[in-house]
Amino acid sequence: MTAELVRGQNHVLPQTRLEIRVSAGKPIVAGATLSDEQGKVRGTDWVAHPGSHQLPGLEVSKQAAADHRLAVDLGALPEGVERVNVLLALPVGVGGPVRFGALAAPFVAVTGLDGSEVASYTITDLDAESAVVALELYRRQDLWKVRAVGQGYAGGLAEMLTDQGLPGAQEIATEILDAVAGGMARSVAAPPPRTAEGDRVRRTANATGPGHPADGQNPPPGTAPQSRPEQTAHPRPEHPQPGHPHPEHPGGVPHPAPATGGPVDYTHPARRPTPPPAPATTAPPVPPQQPAQAAQPGQPAQPIAGDATGWSMEERLYNQVWGMFEDLARTAAAYRSAVDFAESRMEQELDKVLSDPRSRIGGQGDAAREEARTKHTKLVEQARAALERDLAQLAAESDVVEPALPPSFAAWDNPVWHAYRVPMEIPMALRLGDLHLPERTDLRIPLLVRLPLERGLWIDSGRTASSATASLADSDEMRRLAMDTAVAHAARLLAVYPPGDFAVHVIDPAGAAAPSLAPLKEAGVLAGPPAAGAAAVSETLAKLTQRVDLVQMAVRAGAADSLPPDLDTAEQLLIVSDFPHGFDDRAVTQLRYIADEGPSVGVHLMMVADREDAAEFGPVLDPLWRALLRLTPVPDDHLADPWVGHAWTYEPALTPPGSEVLQQVLGQVADARRAWGR
8 A cells, every 4th residue: 555655754665676757847966875874975976876876776857857766676776775865856958947936846756666656755845946955765773764854055965965964065056956967968858658447548540639630630631522411521530440449439439429418527537636556567657646526515616727637747648648638539429419409309290290190280380480590509609618618618728737847748838848949858759730520619728649650651732622711822832731741740849859859851852842941941940852753753762771671680689789780770750852753663663662661760751743744653561651741831621530530620730920939949959969060
């Protein structure tokens, strides 16, 4: 049974090999000191920190991060050690908060190696402190215990280490902060845990975020499109293929839509405010969220950002976005079902009136018809009231969640981009645009895809009939908009990866995409000049297909060390402009190979093309078309959710007109790449 400690409380540890897990929502430094019976740290060899992360019986994280796992073997500690102090500090001088009072309360948990939680402690009441002793593991006779300490220091690491009697405390504190600021031992965060319950939250087989438009795939060629009764002019949005059922619906069959407009259910697993049990080898757990602030009796509770399950604030926000998407899908389905029921009931009652010759004329028939219409109006009004209530609650939640999103989840107009700093870890997902339904077009749900990308992207430059904007634009304008969209997506990918961990190549056979590519070229963030002409196109494709071959062979042979020393280990993105102009059958085959095999070894494809223009390649292009996630540069309703199949209008994530945020972010990316020598 887990012990939830308060300050000063202790708890017996059942074993000597443990993990200490920390979650703070923002990057912090985690370390530990060893001390003797008098609580004194004898020297620097009793301090574990990012610059010196291993001691006998102790290992800490090698970088500042929002989540940490510290490994402790109490039986292997040096002789004379009676205490292990777990230290948390803010990375002062590298941007971000300078006091713990500006953060959510840090959460610390002691777990067994199997992930079972022994004791946890939420460190509250911090204000001006920039360093804190979170926990103390100490020996009492033959037992080891853990005590919740929560002692903060406004003077930071130096003051805290001085208080522990460490000689040269100021120097070691400076060394720790310099190591963090210098980015020593940058690492990639572990993926979120995969539990039986959590698979529905974290499944990435379709590359789109859970709950987002099911597979994004286009219907197989030759398949007659389905239509909704109220939208017979347009094809039904894309649905999951049989091989990719949504995890909530075995066999790919969604639950039926509710028949009445009841309130949204906010209790499905991704939105429960307490985290699931921690499995072994998972990322650190996070503190249970406080329940949403109670409103007046009969009113919904006030929403809060991060009110979902997850092992970090990033994952909680990711799951909350998914929950909002599912809730909006289901409440719209309930409303539409209720309206359909009202229409059907009125038609039945009117048919009954008309089937009786005695009631076709005269006052009796008129009264029956008026009664049927009144019932219909009342049912529709009830359904609309329920819809408006649920939409208002979701809009309030969106207003809270949107400002709290990290850069990789945030729209370009979010103020978080003005405080952008090049990250040191890969985020779990990326925002590619927004989704909305006609019931309330201003309620936008972010479309998030998991990272690393597991599918390429097809930016459609064609004039589709389902998009009013696309049908009015000419071909040249659509190609320009599509390329602008591709550049915005590529810039976002460059911005959310650590410096040097993502490379972008461009194929532009005729040079027509030069105006759109200007931000990337001027910032100097491309891997090389855009490939123009048949020879350059062939060289670029050959280089990337060779990289796929080499890495695949090394992985299969278990010989990663045998890769050529000049091989670029960064993730690679190939943007193909103006396809199919300038491409022959061999080039198309290579593109198909990159689309199919590349994502598993870090090579990704982004096609900018018109499906109709590419039809000249015939069936050979169909596998490529189906393998990529189709996005549009203008609003279009080609995506569907996996529960009830709504047509969701997708809008790309573009920078606001006149904004310079893209240039500012790319400038920082370029500076960071130069600093890292990439």
